Amino acid sequence: MEDDAVRADSSVLSDGGETVAITDEADEISPDEVCVLIPTLDEAATIGDVIDGFYDEGYTNVVVVDGDSTDDTREIAREHGAEVMVQSGDGKGQAVREVLEYVTVPYVLMLDGDGTYDPADADKMIEPLARGYEHVIGNRFADMDDDAMRALNGFGNRMINRAFGFVHGANYEDILSGYRAFTVDSFERLSLDSDGFTIETELAVECVKHGIETTVVPISYTARPDESETNLHPIRDGGTILLALYSLAKTNNPLFYFGSLGVSGIVSGFLIAVYVLWEWVQYNQSHEIMAVVSAAAILLGVQLLMFGVLSDMLVTLHREQRRRLERIAREARDK
The missing domain is CATH 1.10.287 (Helix Hairpins)
Known part of the structure; x- marks a missing residue:
């Protein structure tokens, strides 16, 4: 994983003449310093287990930002101890930007509430931030269940990652991953406009554009429970993401x-x-x-x-x- 933008083994990173220290050993980040941010839309079937999983790992600062779900997502999240916010607009991107204005801790761990990401990977995601990195992407392809992603979705994901590397010059391995950890300071330096699910794509492009020190860590990725329905439309949404990659090149490349x-x-x-x-x-x-x-x-x-x-x-x-x-x-x- 040697790349100008992804250098997990370097002791010192230099970017544009500016030296940024990345150490092998660093003070451990307390769970109290981390906000677990979960954007949701009709995730009643899984949100309770997701919140409980983070409580079991010691992360009690859990915020669910809901996109006006029509099921019991908000009620279940409150019952399991999460702070619940209802976004004022539509789309995952808008939800993330809105809730980040109220975060008072220095670190954010963001993931979807569909039960596909493992709370046990939280420490693995947070650890690079303690060593000086500013943005961490969880690579789903490192440990993915056989039935976690349809063949068409997997092919589309890999094509989009290759397109990202070709257009924007960085290898982040899985730019569509919804499991992210980042510093609030680095997020505030980004210029994010996406309202929908293309927020992950825009985050990856903005990290390259603004020289945000980014690394990738392997995570596990499981299939959605049978009672949980996806909001993803592979052909339409894949085309939208590719169009976003090309459009964002206007200012980055x-x-x-x-x-x-x-x-x-x-x-x-x-x-x-x-x-x-x-x-x-x-x-x-x-x-x-x-x-x-x-x-x-x-x-x-x-x-x-x-x-x-x-x-x-x-x-x-x-x-x-x-x-x-x-x-x-x-x-x-x-x-």
Whole structure:
């Protein structure tokens, strides 16, 4: 798992000229310093067992943020000792952003309430934060039950992870994992706009974009109980996630975003030009309008490529400047 953004074995991490200490040994984080955040929507069948599991592990600061469930999710969560909040809007992303405004502890452990994630992995998720990491992703593929994920979902997940690595240049192994641990400070530095289930995708992209020290740990992943129904639609939601990955490249990897548009324009213009030339040579027929369209497409494509190069330079300079300012601010706080 050697990667510029995922370096679990390094003793010191350097990012943009700024050195961040990642130690093999660190003070243990108390469960009282961790908020277990569980976004829910109609999870009455599983939420009670999930909350009890964290209580058994010593994590008693459990917050359930509910998206206006129509079943008994909120009532069951309260009965099992969790603090329950009802989000004002719709979607998992909106719920997470809203509840983080009220969190007073430094660390958050976030997971879905469908019973697929194991509370026994909580310590494993929190431990890297004590060593200096700011964001931890649980890799479901490390220990997944055979029936935990449909073949189509598994294929789609792997394709999305490969697309993420290609577009955004980091290998996080399982960017769609709902089991996350992070510092509240790092979350506040992210620019999150997603309202729905694409929040995990946006979190991964923002970690790369803002240089958040991120690592991946293996977790177990089990199948949903029979009485629990999923809200996921593989084809539609997979397409939405891929579109989000591409759209987010606009500010994180503008060379890819505008470059791909530029190459598409150039190739389209070239193909039209070949057709126009073929018609003229073979049949002595001219297509003036198509020739103009071809020239315009090629010119637009070249301009988009140039814009992508310039945007990439600006983004790089902006990141370096932001990291310098963050380092100066931390040094000022430490004095």
